[in-house]
Amino acid sequence: MDVTILLQTILSGMLQGGLYGLIALGLGLIWGVMKVVNIAHGEFLMLGAFMTYFLFNPFGLNPFLSALITGPAFFLIGLVIYKYLVRRTVGAPELISLLLTFGISIFILNAAILAWTPDIRAVGYALPSVSFSGLIVPLSRLYAFIAAILLTISFFIFLSKTYLGKAIKALTQNYDAAHLVGIDTDRVSMISFGLGLAFAATAGSINTVANPALTPMIGYLYILKAFAIVVLGGVGKPFGALAGGFLLALAESLGTVYWHAEASVVIAFLVLLLTLFLRPSGLLGRKE
């Protein structure tokens, strides 16, 4: 076995894993706090990517910097969507919120096709690669990886150090108990939903660096994977998404190189099934 190939495979898997973690972060947050599986997560990611495209194309704005715009913008949009739509389904059976977010997903997808046509666009932002001792590191993916790690760490610090963050954690652990001890669960949920959408849009922005092509239909490429990553890593754990992302991406890249290019999806979901079997609450989830 060629060691360079093995190392390169692991490196590529790690870089992709960071991106996966970023993509799943917002989905896991909303799911953890209010038990709402946001099926429209992929569509918000798509909207973030489109916003990045429209900031890049006339203005030449760096996609990493445009995340600083798409994130806050979708935080506000998230507050509004929570207030007028999602709030009504919190506490209701999960099927109800599933139906709601599914509806939002279909609405956004078709509105986007109407507005922008199904044409393929691309964010023409490219960075060179660097190589050291035979290993190749594409800088675009390295920076996306670093951004994902930094975002996850800041989110972790926010959760542990601030009152609001602790409140979010409390809701994740037990929504009703949090309510009983006097936490404004409605307000905290609203902010969590906003944060979830902000993470989705940020992921959309940064993902254009790694995968330049976008159409209104790209959301579905990511929602299934994001779902699997959240389950793999453990719902409601800030590092869960990152851990799940690494596991999935490493399984995919090793499967691709040492088995078959088409094997990545099979292996990824085999890993998911195994995890559900051995650790039903995810890698970082509490044992039940």
Place this chain on the structure above:
Amino acid sequence: MSPISKRTLAVVISIVIVVAAVGTLALLQLPPFGPAAPPKDEIVIGMSISLTGKYATPGTFQLQGVQLWVKDVNADGGILVDDYGKKLPVRLVYYDDKSEKETAVRLAEKLIDEDKVDVLFGPYGSALTFSVAPIAEARKTLMISIMGSSDKIFAQGYEYVIQLLTPGSHYLRGTLDLVKAKDPTATRVAALYADDAFSTVAGQGAVAYAEELGLEVVYNETYPKDITDFSSILISLKATNPDVIVGGGHYEDGILLCRQLKEMDVNAKAIGILVAVPIPAFREDLGPDAEYILGPSQWEPGVQYVPDFGPTPAEFFSSFEAEFGVEPEYRAASGYGAGLLAQKLIVEAGTLAGESLRQKAGELEFTTFWGEFKIDPETGLQVGHDMVVMMWIGGERYIVWPPAAAETDPVYPKPPWGGA
């Protein structure tokens, strides 16, 4: 009663003799059995075409191409048909199939059964062509598949369906021919293509052709068409150390593949990618990295074919632009090309009977502005028409292969990616 005068009698007898003679001659002229060819004062061409729905844009181009041909041929007085001993004008009957298979089938039936078309033109795309072909076959009406590239249409044993486009399995042949001609030392071929129907046929066709050319296929894999990361696949591909890389799929994965070939510093003497390369956005989206990548196209305005029938490529280009105010692309050119094919078949066969036209199609070999026409006489599969191979050089798009169409020489070998 006065007796009939000798003079009157002579006139009557003369008339009887003339009538009898003419009648006899006329009888002798009739074929011994079967009806006479019904009088005809026009040639009717029918087409179900997508003017609304998802194929509306390409469908409209195709229709415009056909309409321009009808206009040109009628300005010339029509097409000479020996059976009728004169030129007959062409009338085009078309209906909008809304990009739907069911509608296309119904319209094809209507065109043949009610409008009595002499030749049926195929609809837009392989999917609709596949649905319509059995209708023409059952009625023994010649159908020219204009925009059906799929090989499968011609593997059904149809006798009345003939192909105008280069079939999907031949899409990457030009790239391999180019390498073979330029560089006998380039022997290692890697094929990596998407797992959808079109790309698989093209990729497998390339692999088979590479082996036919005596090249060594060192890598042959498909990838999921919704792929978001090629890194790991390219690690395996790079390890096979290929001279030539061919494959790809559609536009999204095409640009991602090119981007990541650079990121992973995978170099080859020639890289040929399906679909994406001729699209102007390819150069904008990839920037200078788009340069020197090879990509097949059915037809481009700059082709240098010297036709032995119909207008030159330049004449077609300017008359299309004058008529419709837009530059023609290959889907418009194929519409006009189909018209020229029908015209040539009718002139050569001298009849409008489907059977004779089909037989003539199997015998003919000729070149128009669209390129060469030659079909496999058995299946109707196009074997004469070549894909042109495109390359971006210095920000401009050039046809670099085959030599009969090329505007300039390709840059070979492809310079390595910079930056890594």
